[in-house]
Amino acid sequence: MCSWSAYRDLGRMTYVHLCVFIGRKNRLMRAGRIDKANALAVKISKEITSQNKTRLSSLNHKTDAKSVWKAVRQVTGAKHNVTAVDGISAESLNNHYVSISTDQDYSQPNTSQPVQSNRRTLSQNLPYFECLTNFVPRQLA
Numbered sequence: 001m002c003s004w005s006a007y008r009d010l011g012r013m014t015y016v017h018l019c020v021f022i023g024r025k026n027r028l029m030r031a032g033r034i035d036k037a038n039a040l041a042v043k044i045s046k047e048i049t050s051q052n053k054t055r056l057s058s059l060n061h062k063t064d065a066k067s068v069w070k071a072v073r074q075v076t077g078a079k080h081n082v083t084a085v086d087g088i089s090a091e092s093l094n095n096h097y098v099s100i101s102t103d104q105d106y107s108q109p110n111t112s113q114p115v116q117s118n119r120r121t122l123s124q125n126l127p128y129f130e131c132l133t134n135f136v137p138r139q140l141a
Helices: 004-008 015-030 034-057 065-076 090-101 122-133
Strands: none
Touching: 015 034, 034 065
16 A cells, blocks of 8 residues: 555545545445544645646636636536437527516606706805815813
8 A cells, every 4th residue: 555655755645546545535434543644635735726826826827717717617516518308499588578667557657847956056065065174173171
């Protein structure tokens, strides 16, 4: 049986090697040797992280985002399946939502003259504004 360092000398762990070590970790866990299993789990995790980092660091996310996301999906195991449904397109969905969101009984409200405001203009409020900006707060005794 080979040791971890023997596989490290090969340069890169392969999927098979990782599976062997995961199996060994599982056997250690079942045997109650939790400390050794946890130590092996840390080594496995570091190796997987190292491989993923190496794989993703060679990609340029600024110029080729498509290949970056393809590699991320391979690393995470996510599926990127675009499934088309027969008879449904963007246009048919758009038409459907237009038809159900339109109120047939809607009538535009009557336009009226704008309400005259009783508000003061800026020039009328300027003395109050200057008074407030020059206000010096005082402490209560």
